[in-house]
Amino acid sequence: MKNQDSILIFGSSGQIGKSLIRKFTRNNYRVIAVTRSIHRKGYQIKTQSNYGYLELEEISSFTSENISKLMKRSSICINLIGILYEKKINHFNLIHSDLPFLLSREAFKNSLKQFIHISALGIESAKDSKYAMSKINGEEKVRQNFPNSVILKPSIVYSIDDNFTTNFMRLLSILPVMPLYYSGKTKFTPIHVSDFTNIIFEIIQRKITNETIECIGPEVFTFKEIIVKILKSIKKKRLLLPLPLFLAKINAKLFQLMPKPLLTIDQLRLLKYDNIVSKKYKTNFEMKLAANKKFEDEINLYSFNWTSGGQFSKKKINKEQ
Numbered sequence: 001m002k003n004q005d006s007i008l009i010f011g012s013s014g015q016i017g018k019s020l021i022r023k024f025t026r027n028n029y030r031v032i033a034v035t036r037s038i039h040r041k042g043y044q045i046k047t048q049s050n051y052g053y054l055e056l057e058e059i060s061s062f063t064s065e066n067i068s069k070l071m072k073r074s075s076i077c078i079n080l081i082g083i084l085y086e087k088k089i090n091h092f093n094l095i096h097s098d099l100p101f102l103l104s105r106e107a108f109k110n111s112l113k114q115f116i117h118i119s120a121l122g123i124e125s126a127k128d129s130k131y132a133m134s135k136i137n138g139e140e141k142v143r144q145n146f147p148n149s150v151i152l153k154p155s156i157v158y159s160i161d162d163n164f165t166t167n168f169m170r171l172l173s174i175l176p177v178m179p180l181y182y183s184g185k186t187k188f189t190p191i192h193v194s195d196f197t198n199i200i201f202e203i204i205q206r207k208i209t210n211e212t213i214e215c216i217g218p219e220v221f222t223f224k225e226i227i228v229k230i231l232k233s234i235k236k237k238r239l240l241l242p243l244p245l246f247l248a249k250i251n252a253k254l255f256q257l258m259p260k261p262l263l264t265i266d267q268l269r270l271l272k273y274d275n276i277v278s279k280k281y282k283t284n285f286e287m288k289l290a291a292n293k294k295f296e297d298e299i300n301l302y303s304f305n306w307t308s309g310g311q312f313s314k315k316k317i318n319k320e321q
Contacts, residue, residue: 006030007204008070010103011080013045015161016118019197020078021045025053027201032074034059062099064106071110076204078116079103084163085256085264086130096134097141104145114209115149116200117142121189121214122155122275129270139212147210150203154215155275158295159193160302167262168230169299169306172238179251181263183242184224187274189216192298195291199284212281217291220276229296233303 007024011017012033024031032055033045045056059066071077083095100117107115119135126132142149158165172178199215202208221229224240231238243251248268256264277283284291 006032006074006076008032008034008074008077009080010034010078011082011118014080015159015193016157016196017080018045018161019159019193020080020200021054023197023201029053031055032057032070034070036060062102064102067102067106068110071106071112075112076114076116077103077107077112078118078200080118082118082120082135084131085261085267092130092134093137096131097137100138101141101145104142104149107149108146114204114207115142115146116203117149117151119151119153121153121216122273122278123153123270124278124280126270126273130266131270132273149210150208151212152200152203152215153212153281154196155189155191155217157193157196158190158298161193165230165299166302168227169234169303171262172227172231172236173234173306175238177239177241178227179243179248180224180227180240181243181248181268181271182223182245184222184227184240186223186271187220187276188223188226189220189276190226190295191215191217191291192293192295195293199289199291202289208287211287213287213289214277214281214283215289215291216277216283216285217293217295219295221295223271226295230299230303233296233299234306235308 007029009017009020009031012021012031013035017033021031021033030053034057035045036059045054057070059070079100081095081099083091086092104115104117117139119139120132123129123132123135139151142151156164160166195217196215199213227240249265252263252265252268255262261267
């Protein structure tokens with residue numbers, strides 16, 4: 001039986017998923033969190049929830065039948081599933097295009113009130129990036145299947161649980177030199193995960209439908225400025241070295257051989273394009289969906305993990321709202 005208060009979340013074990021579970025369950029929403037491995041991810045997901053408001057569902061294969069069974073118990077579906085690099089051939093299309101097609105189709109068939117799909121900011125011009133093109137194809141398929149869907153296009157989403165600021169904090173704490181790709185001039189508008197979570201919560205509260213929204217924080221930084229702020233936060237000084245493109249490509253080819261690549265050729269292509277508003281869509285600010293957290297203030301709350309004094313260099317970490 002469909003529970004009118006149930007929110008179905010695909011991709012619940014990432015930083016956004018965990019933050020959403022905390023937000024929704026604290027506000028008396030029931031959440032069905034989908035994971036591919038309850039044994040590996042289940043305990044971590046459970047710790048995010050108020051008791052009695054969370055159901056964990058393991059899904060071994062994303063078939064129409066399996067998805068439909070979950071949709072029948074929900075009124076709202078949020079798709080957070082995404083990857084930053086391909087583990088196998090055509091993996092971007094499988095995750096960013098084919099899966100959103102399937103989820104949005106089943107959501108429409110089961111008459112869900114809202115379908116919220118998370119895409120990415122700054123991808124429209126990146127025709128040479130497989131990541132970007134797969135995301136754009138996914139948006140188109142979602143819109144075709146579920147015309148009243150909400151597509152959110154966030155810039156970099158950061159927090160203590162991210163794979164962006166924490167990776168750079170780790171690298172900058174040990175590397176004497178930091179390469180700057182495209183001279184570090186690429187622009188970003190990072191948004192804190194709690195701000196992004198509040199945006200999604202308000203979209204559901206206000207029953208917003210049929211919108212594509214670019215989600216940004218209150219500040220614009222170049223890649224170099226972000227690195228400088230991270231260095232300041234972890235109290236380190238490093239040589240920032242602009243790399244010629246041919247050396248950057250060699251660098252990326254080596255990095256992408258790692259089990260968890262620090263950089264891939266496709267990501268290097270994507271770095272050519274600014275990660276800022278395109279002015280083709282409304283922003284969260286235009287929708288009166290605030291995002292006020294300042295980048296430097298927030299990373300200072302957890303950067304002490306990578307300073308010389310560790311946890312003793314900071315009095316206390318504030319828990320995420």
